[in-house]
Amino acid sequence: MTAREVNAALGVLGVVAVGILSMWFPTAMLGVPMPKGVLASTALTTVWGIVALGVFPYLWAIRRLGMTLGDLGISVRRLGLSTVLGCALYALALVAFLHCSWGQMMSEHAVRSAPPGPAIFMAFCMSVTAAGTDLLTRGFILLSLARHGPVTFAIAAQNGIWYLGHTHEIGLLADCLGVGGATLLTLTLGIGGDMVVLRTRNVIGLCIAHVLLNVILTIYLRSM
Numbered sequence: 001m002t003a004r005e006v007n008a009a010l011g012v013l014g015v016v017a018v019g020i021l022s023m024w025f026p027t028a029m030l031g032v033p034m035p036k037g038v039l040a041s042t043a044l045t046t047v048w049g050i051v052a053l054g055v056f057p058y059l060w061a062i063r064r065l066g067m068t069l070g071d072l073g074i075s076v077r078r079l080g081l082s083t084v085l086g087c088a089l090y091a092l093a094l095v096a097f098l099h100c101s102w103g104q105m106m107s108e109h110a111v112r113s114a115p116p117g118p119a120i121f122m123a124f125c126m127s128v129t130a131a132g133t134d135l136l137t138r139g140f141i142l143l144s145l146a147r148h149g150p151v152t153f154a155i156a157a158q159n160g161i162w163y164l165g166h167t168h169e170i171g172l173l174a175d176c177l178g179v180g181g182a183t184l185l186t187l188t189l190g191i192g193g194d195m196v197v198l199r200t201r202n203v204i205g206l207c208i209a210h211v212l213l214n215v216i217l218t219i220y221l222r223s224m
Helices: 003-028 038-064 079-099 116-147 151-165 167-200 204-223
Strands: none
Touching: 003 038, 003 116, 003 151, 038 116, 079 167, 079 204, 116 151, 116 167, 116 204, 151 167, 167 204
């Protein structure tokens, strides 16, 4: 990697680190209280996640790296193909989650037992977070690093962050799939999503598929 590529990579990873730190440090280290109630705290976390891990990284990439929204995967170009491939990929997650319907992740999910109104709100926040995850990891991290350095490094860096961001889910699925199976599923979704975005240069279709996954799971959980 050239010095310019190294600087770009350090900038991208640094922006992600700052975003993650801004979500963790105030409450974990400074003891800033969260709003009382699950809905209020969920809403605050979702909104701040959009700003810290969505808006800020994209604005930084546009300003510092000279990229456009199209360069970052926000486009209607190949949207249909991106959506179809994304649905096929996240169907793997759907099958795994339904298979593990008796496990901790599904049987104890908050959406399952919440009243209808709060359940819909929580499902909405889950869907926003799911789409935001794809925008951050594939739109910002993957496409920024692939534009300014080796694609192999971009895939490796993205999946490292994707894995760390899903360690909690891996732990919840371990009672059904085992740690190895849950890790394999996570990395399959991570690398598979990279392949979809690198082929189509479109992250919106993947976001749509991820949201659909959450909607289907919400309907299933409410029917259990």
